[in-house]
Amino acid sequence: MRVSDKHNKITQAAVKVFARKGFFNARISDIAKEAKVADGTIYLYFNNKYDILISLFEDEIGKIILQVKNHLETLSDPQAKLMFFAQNHLHLLEDKKDLAEVLQMELRQSNEFMKEYRNTKFIEYINIISAIIHEGQNLGVFNKDIAPGIAKRAIFGALDEMSRLWILDNDPQYTIEKTAEQVCNLFLKGMLADQNTSSPPISS
Amino acid sequence: MRVSDKHNKITQAAVKVFARKGFFNARISDIAKEAKVADGTIYLYFNNKYDILISLFEDEIGKIILQVKNHLETLSDPQAKLMFFAQNHLHLLEDKKDLAEVLQMELRQSNEFMKEYRNTKFIEYINIISAIIHEGQNLGVFNKDIAPGIAKRAIFGALDEMSRLWILDNDPQYTIEKTAEQVCNLFLKGMLADQNTSSPPISS
DNA sequence: TCCATTAATGAATAGCTATTCATAATTATT
């Protein structure tokens, strides 16, 4: 068995256990049992419990970034790119439910975590959005008044909140496609009714 | 000293400590020291550590909801209402930094927490947004295609992500007002450039 | 097959901290 196999086995087990119990409530022995290795074996591949979490992020988000960037290169329309990003982000919920839960819950875990660990991959992921916006502005498709640095966060936050809804709520009223579409339209067209439409008189 | 005083003293101490160390890393003795009471005293007012967190949410979010709803009644324009909500939410960061951090970090803590505890106050808070949207749609100001149930989450998520940015980043490039304005405009007008504006030819 | 090297095991350690409860202090009642 190659080293990488065991490393990966433990990572995948950690994803499951962290998703199920949360980082702090997860025991090393839980992860070991899930990975079918001895408790001590974990320490041959990771420095400590915390290190498992960090590695997990870097590895898994890294993979996702690659996939997304690859696919975005096949698209040219910024609107389509944004829509793809949203769809893809929300689809992670189906394809990698456990991972999505861990990213959801643990990424914004206790202060220490986020403050000490400048999670570069996460920032790289969000920056995909601002790159799309920038491009759209240069092409004249997107309004130049938009601050990409704010919009990228707003869009990610919105998608992220949608994820939370799904993870916590087992009775989603909308499909993923429908939701991604709604969110994208919200950000593209806004909520204001078309000005050319005659608006009824405002009462009260 | 009235009972409520000590209860409140402990709550306020817990807010500080949770904000500083996160729920799991916070020790009861930390909270006790901060509140200047004995460790055991805490158990005269709360059932356990977890109970402190829950009470804290209900109490503090409850207060905020009251304030927000009161002020919203003085406004009639849905756009203005939305703007107020956004401004107010982001201003919590200045006025109640510790509380904001706790809500930020701990509200979306481990699964068990969110799944078991149907935090009613939190839902009530978010529903303020959907009420505004609904009203706007009835008045013809907001597009009726918008699903308030999705939009409320998207808007909250966006604001929430902005909060995170501030909490983690000590060098914000934008003021709170500016950010609230950007986010609201994003949701009101969208990102698409005005159609009547002549758009340059698309290259590539 | 034998030896050396590497990998894996899991029981024991060591440290931590939520919670309890016997005791003490305070407050109210007679």
Place this chain on the structure above:
DNA sequence: AATAATTATGAATAGCTATTCATTAATGGA
């Protein structure tokens, strides 16, 4: 002032679990 009732204290308990490390197993070269 004496007693009762309430409130507060903080040291001790009890339980938990990350990490270590002496031991065992597996691997591969000679």
